[in-house]
Amino acid sequence: MITFQLLLLIIAGVVFYLFFKQLFSGNHPKRGIDFEAKTPEEQIGGINRPDKTFSKPTPQPTRMEQLLVMADEAVEKEDYEEAKKALGAALIIDENNSDALRKMGYVSIETEAYEEAKEYLEKLIKLDSNDDMAHASLANVYHKLGDDKKAEIHHEKSITLDPEYAPHYFNYANTLYDMNRKKEALEGYKKAYSLDNTLSVAKEMIDELEKEV
Numbered sequence: 001m002i003t004f005q006l007l008l009l010i011i012a013g014v015v016f017y018l019f020f021k022q023l024f025s026g027n028h029p030k031r032g033i034d035f036e037a038k039t040p041e042e043q044i045g046g047i048n049r050p051d052k053t054f055s056k057p058t059p060q061p062t063r064m065e066q067l068l069v070m071a072d073e074a075v076e077k078e079d080y081e082e083a084k085k086a087l088g089a090a091l092i093i094d095e096n097n098s099d100a101l102r103k104m105g106y107v108s109i110e111t112e113a114y115e116e117a118k119e120y121l122e123k124l125i126k127l128d129s130n131d132d133m134a135h136a137s138l139a140n141v142y143h144k145l146g147d148d149k150k151a152e153i154h155h156e157k158s159i160t161l162d163p164e165y166a167p168h169y170f171n172y173a174n175t176l177y178d179m180n181r182k183k184e185a186l187e188g189y190k191k192a193y194s195l196d197n198t199l200s201v202a203k204e205m206i207d208e209l210e211k212e213v
Contacts (some may be wrong), residue, residue: 064093064100071103083107098127105137117141132161136168143175151175166196173205183213 061069067090074083084107090100101124108117121138125131139154155172162168173188186209193202 064090064097067093068099068103071100071107075103075107080107080111084111096123096127098124098131101127102134105134105141109137109141112144114141114144118145130161132158132165132168135161136171139175140171143178148175148179164195166192166199166202169195170199170202173202177205177209182209185209186213 067086071083071086071090074080074086084104087100087104087107090097091104094100101120105117105120105124108114108120118138118141121134121141124134125138128134135154136158139151139158142148142151142154152172152175155168155175158165158168159172169188170192173185173192176182176185176188186206189202189205189209193199193206197203
């Protein structure tokens with residue numbers, strides 16, 4: 001009996017020794033520390049446990065981006081009033097947003113609201129005086145409003161900013177044609193067609209004017 005009790009005492013001692021050795025060795029799992037990423041992009045899980053992988057959330061579009069998309073969709077449907085509503089809301093968020101101003105200028109031209117178009121396009125040019133498309137659009141607006149002197153200034157500015165863009169010459173030629181300056185208009189159509197021979201309308205105008213000039 002004494003031998004058996006001695007054996008139990010020895011076993012208990014060995015167990016306690018091993019327990020405390022493990023406890024103070026620092027090799028035991030630490031509560032609350034399950035995973036420590038080595039890089040910011042490291043994920044939990046992976047190939048072996050894809051169900052445990054944490055993926056990045058998809059960035060949501062801003063309200064401005066949503067409104068601009070809504071405007072584009074409305075323009076595609078030729079629903080210009082709906083486009084104006086979306087763009088108006090966009091300009092409330094940021095009155096100097098160039099995309100919203102440019103689109104509002106286009107929509108205003110399409111609805112023949114030329115005074116409104118002039119306002120938006122002039123503001124756009126104040127923000128970026130090197131925007132050749134804004135100058136070209138504003139030139140067309142001034143022509144519609146009967147101010148051909150200013151129209152010429154902006155046509156010429158658009159050409160100066162991008163002398164390789166055929167539509168700038170074509171639009172200027174249209175204005176000159178309406179002003180009965182047909183010889184100058186012919187030169188403009190020729191220049192446009194030389195830069196882009198897919199402009200069939202320019203070729204038609206060349207053929208017509210060469211008979212008259």
